[in-house]
Amino acid sequence: MNFTNFGRYILLLRAAFKRPEKTKIYxxxxxxQMNFIGVGSLGLISIIxxxxxxxxTLQIAFQLVSDFIPKTIIGSVNRDSSILELSPTISAIVxxxxxxxxxxxxxxxxxxxxxxxxLEIMGINAPGYLILPKIIAGITMVPVLVIISMVxxxxxxxxxxxxxxxVAPAEYIQGIxxxxxxxxxxxxxxxxxxxxxxxxSVPAYEGFYVKGGALEVAxxxxxxxxxxxxxILACDYIVTQLML
Amino acid sequence: MIEIKDIHKSFGDNDVLKGISxxxxxxxxxxxxxxxxxxxxxLLKCMIGLHHPEKGNVEYDGRDFTQLNTEERIEIRKEIGMxxxxxxxxxxxxxxxxxxxxxxxxTDQSRSEKLDRVxxxxxxxxxxxxxxxxxxxxxxxMKKRVGIARAIAMNPKYLFCDEPNSGLDPKxxxxxxxxxxxxxxxxxxxxxxxxxxxxxVMGIGDYIMFLHQGKKFxxxxxxxxxxTDIEELNDFVxxxxxxxxxxxxx
Numbered sequence: 161m162n163f164t165n166f167g168r169y170i171l172l173l174r175a176a177f178k179r180p181e182k183t184k185i186y187x188x189x190x191x192x193q194m195n196f197i198g199v200g201s202l203g204l205i206s207i208i209x210x211x212x213x214x215x216x217t218l219q220i221a222f223q224l225v226s227d228f229i230p231k232t233i234i235g236s237v238n239r240d241s242s243i244l245e246l247s248p249t250i251s252a253i254v255x256x257x258x259x260x261x262x263x264x265x266x267x268x269x270x271x272x273x274x275x276x277x278x279l280e281i282m283g284i285n286a287p288g289y290l291i292l293p294k295i296i297a298g299i300t301m302v303p304v305l306v307i308i309s310m311v312x313x314x315x316x317x318x319x320x321x322x323x324x325x326x327v328a329p330a331e332y333i334q335g336i337x338x339x340x341x342x343x344x345x346x347x348x349x350x351x352x353x354x355x356x357x358x359x360x361s362v363p364a365y366e367g368f369y370v371k372g373g374a375l376e377v378a379x380x381x382x383x384x385x386x387x388x389x390x391x392i393l394a395c396d397y398i399v400t401q402l403m404l
Numbered sequence: 405m406i407e408i409k410d411i412h413k414s415f416g417d418n419d420v421l422k423g424i425s426x427x428x429x430x431x432x433x434x435x436x437x438x439x440x441x442x443x444x445x446x447l448l449k450c451m452i453g454l455h456h457p458e459k460g461n462v463e464y465d466g467r468d469f470t471q472l473n474t475e476e477r478i479e480i481r482k483e484i485g486m487x488x489x490x491x492x493x494x495x496x497x498x499x500x501x502x503x504x505x506x507x508x509x510x511t512d513q514s515r516s517e518k519l520d521r522v523x524x525x526x527x528x529x530x531x532x533x534x535x536x537x538x539x540x541x542x543x544x545x546m547k548k549r550v551g552i553a554r555a556i557a558m559n560p561k562y563l564f565c566d567e568p569n570s571g572l573d574p575k576x577x578x579x580x581x582x583x584x585x586x587x588x589x590x591x592x593x594x595x596x597x598x599x600x601x602x603x604x605v606m607g608i609g610d611y612i613m614f615l616h617q618g619k620k621f622x623x624x625x626x627x628x629x630x631x632t633d634i635e636e637l638n639d640f641v642x643x644x645x646x647x648x649x650x651x652x653x654x
Contacts, residue, residue: 181509274492277454281564282506283481 169365175287176295176364186293193297197259197360198304204258205251205305206312212246213238213313214320221326234327235317235335242313243344244404249396251309252355255302256388260363263294264384267367268377276368291364295357302356303349310348347403354395362388405429406451406562406594411460413443413450420446421457422618430561430594433585433608437600438615439640444598445489447615448566451596452484453477464562482510485555485593487584489567491547493539493554499526500535503554510558525553529583545576549583556587563588565597569604577601581608600640602647605629614640 180186220234267290270276279286314336321327327335363384370380406428413421420443428434436444449455451462453469462469464480472480493502503522507513513521526532529549539547548568555563565584569577585608588595597604605612609626616636624632629641642648 185508269495273495274488274490275494278486278488278492278494280454281452281481281484281486282509283478283484284509285478 165365168369169361172287172291172365172368173361175285176291176361178285178288180288180292181284186289189289189293190296193293194301196262197255197294197297198301201255201258201301201305202308204254205309208250208254209242209247209309209312210316210319212250213242213316213318216241216246216313217317217321217332218324218326221321231327231331232335232338234321235332236338237335238317239314239336239340240344242317243310243348244400245396247309247313248306248348248351248355249392251306252302252352252359252392253389255305255355256359256363256392257385259298260359260384260388261381262363263360264363264367264381265377267291267364268370268380271368271370272373272377287368291361291368294360294364298356298360299353300356302359303352306348306352310345347399350403351396351399354399355392358388358391358395362391405465406596407461407463408447408451409461409463411447411450411457411462413446413455413457420618421450423460424615424618424620425460426613426620426623428594428596429611431589431592432595432610433588434594434596435605435609435612436596436598436615437605437609437612437640439600442615443618444600444615445566448564448596448598452486452564453481482558483561485558485560485563487548487551487555487563487565487568489570491539491551493547493550495539497538498535499531499537499539499542499550499553502539502550503557506554506558521557522553525557526550528556528587529553530579544571545573545580548572548576548580552580552583552587556591559591560593563593563595565595565599567599567601568597569599569601574603577603578607584608602641602644605641616640 216238217234220237224233270290276286276290279289318329318332321332322329366380366384366387370376407426409425411421411424412419424447436447438444446455450457457470460470464483467480469477469480494505497505500522503525504518507518507521511518522535523532526534529552531546531549531553534542534546539550542550563584568580568584572580581604584595584597587593597608599605606626609629612624612626612629613620614622614637622632622634622637629637632638
């Protein structure tokens with residue numbers, strides 16, 4: 161995203177955050193988007209988080225083979241890695257692919273089929289009506305999904321570790337409950353909030369300014385996912401640096 | 405009434421509109437015609453604010469649209485109905501929801517009042533009972549008629565139609581043309597139709613503005629267009645053998 165694009169992105173967001181024409185209609189759109197982003201992504205996030213947690217446990221157990229290191233450390237490392245990095249970031253990247261491409265292609269198709277022009281001719285603030293509900297749904301539902309992902313990742317670690325015999329159930333539970341710092345949850349939620357904003361606003365921008373036809377909509381969709389993923393990783397670093 | 409004064413618009417080095425002026429009166433069907441690339445759709449988009457002209461004014465009953473701020477423009481846009489070339493119906497909404505959409509956004513009517521208005525508009529375009537269909541389930545002509553129904557839902561003072569007959573068979577084209585003319589006369593709207601369909605020109609062209617190479621080349625009525633000697637206009641209007649034969653006979 162070069163400076164011109166960044167400027168247009170900011171202007172689009174400014175237009176999106178203008179006062180809604182009718183709050184009731186916007187609220188309905190927000191709940192629809194919350195359903196799409198939150199409930200619609202729950203299955204995917206659950207599967208990915210559970211398996212990542214399980215694999216993490218096995219890999220930590222494989223790498224920490226020493227009589228001097230207690231096995232409870234497996235649970236601790238898995239817990240902190242899941243909460244601080246894996247759940248927010250991996251979830252966000254997966255959601256950027258699933259939700260980002262859907263948002264970009266939906267808005268892009270509306271642009272090329274003149275539906276956005278129709279909204280503007282009616283006197284409706286098109287960025288507000290199309291983008292604001294998506295952003296609000298993103299910044300509320302992505303943190304919820306990340307919390308669910310944390311729980312499932314730690315649970316997956318338990319299942320993976322105990323079923324394979326890499327760690328005893330009591331050791332794992334002792335590991336995840338020892339020296340727990342609740343601030344890590346706050347860091348993860350800040351990340352989730354930022355990622356939720358990126359996942360919805362960047363694809364909306366890419367879709368909103370599409371020119372052309374089906375090919376350009378597809379290209380915008382790909383660009384939306386790529387730019388979202390890079391932005392997520394950059395913001396991940398910035399938030400981590402600022403908060404830890 | 406809509407008045408345009410000295411409209412200029414270019415895209416890069418390409419001067420699309422080179423100083424177009426004209427008046428469009430209410431209660432009659434105003435047509436903007438011209439060949440592909442003559443600037444008629446660009447002119448329409450300048451008039452409704454989707455393009456910003458570099459120079460010139462667009463006045464809606466004396467209110468200069470080009471000089472207004474966003475809020476004032478929105479107020480004028482609430483008085484505009486627009487039929488798009490591809491209908492531009494919202495895919496995810498039913499016919500009923502499409503027509504009800506502007507009513508939901510800008511009125512405080514009860515649901516039954518809005519439903520009455522939707523049914524009235526559907527009846528007006530001969531699509532009674534099609535409320536629950538989605539745009540994907542409609543034919544091209546039906547989509548245009550739903551587009552007209554949505555455009556008139558708010559009782560617009562100004563009605564714009566961009567190529568209303570494109571992609572339609574001749575019979576359906578006549579139905580759409582007659583519908584536009586009826587609505588214009590019935591509600592005294594200022595109607596502007598961009599077209600290159602000669603049946604429309606001859607059938608409903610009360611006032612016709614002919615654009616050629618970004619300039620207004622000719623203006624008059626459908627009765628006058630048949631008698632004109634202007635070569636560029638004749639080349640456009642009587643391009644087909646059928647029209648040429650009709651003119652010779654006339």
